[in-house]
Structure formats: C-alpha cells, structure tokens
Amino acid sequence: MATNSKYTEDWLPINSIMNGMIILDNKWKVTGVKIRPRNIFILDQASQDAVLIALKNLYNLLDFEFWIISADRPVDISLYLSQLQLLYNQTQKQHVRKLIMEDIEKANMYTANNVVDTEYYLLFREKNDDTIQKRIRLLINNLASCGLAAAQTSNEDLRVLMDNFLNGGSSTEFGAVMPG
Numbered sequence: 366m367a368t369n370s371k372y373t374e375d376w377l378p379i380n381s382i383m384n385g386m387i388i389l390d391n392k393w394k395v396t397g398v399k400i401r402p403r404n405i406f407i408l409d410q411a412s413q414d415a416v417l418i419a420l421k422n423l424y425n426l427l428d429f430e431f432w433i434i435s436a437d438r439p440v441d442i443s444l445y446l447s448q449l450q451l452l453y454n455q456t457q458k459q460h461v462r463k464l465i466m467e468d469i470e471k472a473n474m475y476t477a478n479n480v481v482d483t484e485y486y487l488l489f490r491e492k493n494d495d496t497i498q499k500r501i502r503l504l505i506n507n508l509a510s511c512g513l514a515a516a517q518t519s520n521e522d523l524r525v526l527m528d529n530f531l532n533g534g535s536s537t538e539f540g541a542v543m544p545g
Contacts, residue, residue: 382524385517386497389490396497397431397488398504398515399522405512419511426507429500431489436529437481446472486518486526 378390386396405416446469453465487504491497501517508515 379527382520382527385519385523387523387527393490393492394494394497395488395490395523396501397486397518398501398508399518400485400487400508401514402483402485403513416512419507423507423511426503429489429491431487434486434488434526436484436486436526438484438525438529440475440480440482442472442476446476484522484525486522487515488518 380388380390382388386394388394405413408416449465449469449472453462453469456462456465487508489500491500505515505517
C-alpha cells in the first residue's frame, strides 16, 4: 500500500472486484444485495405498516454487521433519445411530430439537469463463501416477504458504489493517457 500517495484508491485495501464481491487484501469479501426501489407511501396505511414491520423484523433477524447504503446513479437516456429522434425523422404527421418533439425536449431537460436514480444496497463482509451465499439467500427471501425485490450485487453495482464514495459519483475510466 502506498502510504505517501495522494490518491485515495492507493490507501484502500481492495484487491479486486469479482463475482459480485469486493475482495479485500485481508481476504474478507464485501457483498450484499441491491434492493429494487419501491414507493411504499402510495400504499394504504395498513400495507405501509405491514412493510415497515416486516423490515423491522428482518433487521432484528440479522445476526451480522451490515450497512444500508443509498447511492445515486446517473441515468443514461441516450439510447431513448436516439430512438425518439429516429421516430421523429420517420413520422410525417405534424401532430405526432409535435408530441415526439415535446418528449425529446423533456428528455434533454433531464439530461441537462443530471438526473439520477437512487439505488439501495444492504452490504456485509464475510470470508466464508458458503456463509456469503446463505446470507444472500436470507436477505433476498426476507426482503421478498417485505414486498421488496432484491438481487446479489453485481461487479458493476460495486464499481458504481466505489465511484460514488471516492469520486463524488463521477465514473472513472482508466486507460492510456492521450497527449494534449
């Protein structure tokens, strides 16, 4: 580890990110689940209460250290914008073109304002692969009983989390340096 480095990455004990886990230098693995967002506040009061009670029961069930993290991820709508532009170019009817142009303008507004999706994670650390898989299944199944869908973190999820914490949400691209 380079202790005199000015780069945060050089201070972190991260060996690699693979199989949906951050592998640390000391062989611990950080992993968990990504929870699909759900607005429970549009539900009736009894349903909201049931979800909150189920989450409380889940948190009380967990007998290991865990972290709940929310992270913003930039929304990429460039493909959607391209498809709208193609549709606009192919459409002859003026009233339809006007509607498509309104959608394009609205999409451009989102792009100009750096719109993000908020993602939710429940992470933990563990060395034993069997224990990791048991905990992942426990979390996914119990979150499902709370009415929430979850899946194990992917390598990309973990890289986005690292970018959020280390680079203020800016994605890093390492590679060849281009001459100026």
